[in-house]
Amino acid sequence: MSHIIPVIMSGGAGSRLWPLSRRAYPKQLLPLIGNQTMVQQTAERLSGEDYGDPVFICNADHAAPITKQMGDMNRDVGAIITEPVGRNTAPVAVVAALHAQAMGADNLVLLAPADHYVTNPQAFRDTVSKAVPAARSGKLVTFGITPDGPETGYGYIEQGAELYDGVYSVEAFREKPDAQTAQSYIDSGNFAWNAGIFLFSPAAFLSEIAKFAPDIVAAATRAFNAAKRKKNRVDLDAVSFADCPPESIDYAVMEKTKIAAVVPCDIGWNDIGSYTALHDVRKDEHGLSVPPATFSIGATNCLVETDGPRVALVGVDNVGVIINDGIVMVVALDKAQDVKKVVDQIKKDGEASLL
Template structure:
């Protein structure tokens, strides 16, 4: 039976300011109601499969768990990488776990941030790939190109296999424009999708042949793994010793068992704002808009308004993205350079690189409304039944005003309920806790005051999410 393996790492820096380090593009609803991760999970519904395995970064674990829960999936395994080592080790971890349960397990390796518009055609190609995988082929999905794209790697097909697949002749890196046009004209090249279907056993055999140290490091990381709530934590020291390499570089470019199955299903990796514009609905002037947008004499725009009205007059070919704390204006032909802005933000230690003004936590979300030298104001939303950690602060006091719902507040040895329009005060150094005992979200305004207001001024004594 097939085990879906969903790789949910990555930062999606080219979709800044919407995609950020703590909430990258795979967790955003870029093309519809659901996030890219949730769309990937929904795509599995028509097929019979084992429980999915999701591999993600430590800092995204609660985002993954919540988005999986929202899809009604209760049997997913979430594997936490202490640091990214690229795709080959991630797949090795999945393969090692899969063969323990089923020696002939097949792995369907997917990225959490890909768009596939025609799910039926995706499953058709997947069924073809399965036939080759059951014959010990390592199958990759080659996207039938629609234009001469320079932002993707390519796969050149070789001899035909049955009526639906080909041997892989070679993998090639991202080409220049002239080379990409040549690839398109020959009809022998596909975009490299980064999706695979193969036997876990066969993958490990080939990886052991070409990268034995990687297999051993992954095996040691799993042997030393521990369970934390719904997550599997790898042994960090063993995994950090693992060589870093993509699955293409580690295995697919060297093995004699690589096959490619064409995929013509409206695929995109949504790797930039221009890519999102291409797959979005356009008005009669070629504009793709989301949010509160007003256009006048404007053409071929990508406009995303997250928080307020965005208006344009007499412009063409631009990307305009507005969030609560940042605005991007870029020419659509140069959106690949957005990552250079992100690099500058990171080098300067600016928070806009890592997080939005709204920050998601396992218990809910907070929005940093305003701040000054000795104060900070947040709007805090606590999910029904959730509780923040029992904690204290060395440098700040806090005032809480309940806007809606009911708060269960513990200050020292005293616990009481606070209703709408009521407030409380937590002095510096006082142990306290906040809980939502009700059935509706709890919303409150928090005013912090003190000499230091950083998020690292939290001493946790007890936490149901394992953050002590």
Template sequence: MLIPLILSGGSGTRLWPVSRKNLPKQFLSLTGEGTLFQQTITRTRKLPHVAAPIIVASEDHRFLAAEQLLELDIQDATIVLEPIARNTAPAIALGAMHALERDPNALLLVLPADHLIGDTQSFTDAVQRALPAAHQGWLVTFGIRPDRPETGFGYIRRAEAIGSDAFHVGQFVEKPDLVTAESYLADRSYDWNSGMFLFKASRYLDELAEHAPEMYDTVRIAHASAKIDLDFVRVDQATFAKVPDNSIDYAVMEKTTRAAVVPVSCEWSDIGSWSALWLAGMRDAEGNLREGDTIAVSTHNSLLRSHDRHLLATVGVDDLIVVTTPDATLIAHRDAAQDVKRVVDELKASGRSEHSLHRVVRRPWGSYDSLESADRFQVKRIVVKPGAALSLQKHHHRAEHWIVVSGTAEVTCDENVFLLGENQSTYIPLGSVHRLRNPGKVPLEIIEVQSGSYLGEDDIVRLEDVYGRS
């Protein structure tokens, strides 16, 4: 049984301000149809004899993953929630343990959810070529044939052949400087380290137990105490917090004697920075990658990305990244794209929310857009999906006014339950127990005006919640 194991816990900080902790790059439509997560899932469905996927996702992104699977009409996937980020080695161990519950001989195809592959057929062929080595107990990784001297990737040096398609891994190499990367390109025995793998689930766990026994034992205990919560497998948080943080490369692949590599050219990119997206995208005659409403005058080799209802214009610039969102703008030289993460670090250090939240925040019931805020008041546009409901809740520091713009609202306020139609409104006093529900078949849109001494999102006391957040 070939089981895709999709790793979906990344934060994509180098693609700020579009990718943020609350909505990272794997769940964004950056290139092609659908999000990167959806493209990865769709790619695996084209493999022969493939089983239902296992997704290891952050608890914060559980509803994003579930919703995007439903958009693909995929209902057989399993979503394992990683309560705390602990890098790839523990995440893969969780998936491997779950896979062995299905099939003691399960093969895992481990794929990051945020990679782009332009040539799906070459990728499929590479998986087929890697199967014999994986069946023989090799831990197979896929090496991407380099087409340029890249300093942003690690490399794998191929050694002697294993059969006709795989090779022993001679060496894992850290990200090189430019001169070294140029020598690797000329050598032709070095491939980029893609972070994609194929191996038996049992074999991986055996190697993990040998080379990282503390990690193996702690993940095993956390997995054994996992519980089903709605459509998710929820791993014990207290136990998983004790798991050592390490990647599969450091924990296993660089220590095992059974590491193999299958080289492949499949138009691969990890979309790890804005410059990587620029390289992967469809550029115009001036070398510009343009998204949204943009005007480029005497502009060359730049990435220009504008958000809705916002015109972005450049004049006389080259090799720039200019990205706008409703609440932030990034301007960077293309060569400095890897340093965008430093902006995110500074936002975190200063306690600003822009590193994690967009102005539009998605929730399992819909979304809200913070239109205006000042001292003691805030205005939001709230959209509730048909049939969905917010939690039964109260606030200690704010009151709320709700005005229905479209759709029908069912309002609970203390002991009263009543309906509101378009252009009708109600008042929720401070401390009142309340809930908003959409009983209709079209989205409900309301304007919410908050007033009070404190308006933070942590002033929500959930008393009851269909999404398990109370």
């Protein structure tokens, strides 16, 4: 019986959410929104009658916590595939395709990051169902998020002619734009945010990426074939996987192929990639996202995240206060993307224990 095999990419470091997100427990393993972790929310969203058990591709150190978190949900795991080294999403997609193909020739791969937040999971599943006929016909389908404004932090997908009901050809992928260009995209009504979620037939994907990135296919295939396997654990061969050029699936194949398709969708999507994004999802009607014990006097547009010490905010705006494991960080929320620079400085200074 054929299935949609959900393959959850859980290899990110979440460096823009330091010091909450650390090497041992990056953001996808944390309950940033609600009681469930982001991995748990993603696994629940990618489930249903037509779905197989979730497959995770992750760092070896995260295999145990992911397994435990799935057990806490009473969810079986299809496989835990571990990366010996990070090599971006194109090699991961090849491995996902090879694994799904080995499970059954008729399977489709639903490839999704572990760290997205979706307020309407059923709308997402309905969108996936709409995309299935296109994927079964050999299209490489991606999901475009209907924009709610001229966001400059995301790439965009320009849609072309309608191929199936609600499924369109991809005219072009566009890099993150400046504000003026982003506004022109919104005004045209013909663009969607690139969410980095894909649905495809393994055979179609492997055939297509081999045209544009044969070195990635060759190295990732060697790593998969030479992997160490025990029960549902697959440890990719370290030497072969390290030979994979570290390219994204967009750059390696989606931007070059003529068989890409896009399904626009409005699912309440947010890429929790920074404290600004986290604040946007959590904030109340006063623009505050703070624990109940926080003292707030005349403060607006603030985020507080603390693992113990209480915080008082007085007359401040646009401020994030993050306290975790003995580290205190104060950040202007409109500069939250620069938190990654702190992580880069920590690496440069050789203070790995802080990561």
